[in-house]
Amino acid sequence: MKSEHPSKPGILSLIAVLGPSGELGVRNGLLWHISEDLKHFKSLTMGHTVIMGRRTFESLGKQLPGRTNIVLSRSGKKLEEILEDVKDQPEVFIIGGAQVYRQAIHLADRLYITHVQAPLPSGGADVFFPPIDPRQWQEVSRQDFVRGAAFPYPFSFVTYERRKTQQQPPV
Numbered sequence: 001m002k003s004e005h006p007s008k009p010g011i012l013s014l015i016a017v018l019g020p021s022g023e024l025g026v027r028n029g030l031l032w033h034i035s036e037d038l039k040h041f042k043s044l045t046m047g048h049t050v051i052m053g054r055r056t057f058e059s060l061g062k063q064l065p066g067r068t069n070i071v072l073s074r075s076g077k078k079l080e081e082i083l084e085d086v087k088d089q090p091e092v093f094i095i096g097g098a099q100v101y102r103q104a105i106h107l108a109d110r111l112y113i114t115h116v117q118a119p120l121p122s123g124g125a126d127v128f129f130p131p132i133d134p135r136q137w138q139e140v141s142r143q144d145f146v147r148g149a150a151f152p153y154p155f156s157f158v159t160y161e162r163r164k165t166q167q168q169p170p171v
Helices: 035-045 054-060 079-085 098-104
Strands: 011-018 023-026 049-053 068-072 091-096 110-116 137-145 155-162
Touching (some): 011 023, 011 035, 011 098, 035 091, 035 155, 049 098, 054 068, 079 098, 091 098
Parallel strands (some): 011 110, 049 068, 049 091
Antiparallel strands (some): 137 155
């Protein structure tokens, strides 16, 4: 699915781990740490540009190896300017945080979401992913993992692609 917007990459993807109600994190950290999800994240983003907010970068503690890391801040370039800079790349990933997801979701072509079906850790969440509107997003793939020895709770890797808008016939 090639982007039709001239000033952004071929595919702009958002990647996140969400709870049942779109919960993203708490106190600048993830709610769940799932080794299979980290492997999935690495396999998708390796060799690509990843764009993140300053707080997400600080929570990582370092740049992600094998990827071009771009950090957004209020005093730097705006998201649209950064997307213009990377428009020749086939796929670019937005990796957080919540404010950056809110800025980018209307520009995105694809969502890679790990849906976790588990109770929230103590204290709940304080940041949330924007709603995934089924009128705008179509699920195109899903891989489910059941609770067991390898996984403490069930989760799914789900890929969504933006639905094509209906063209109105000329009058």
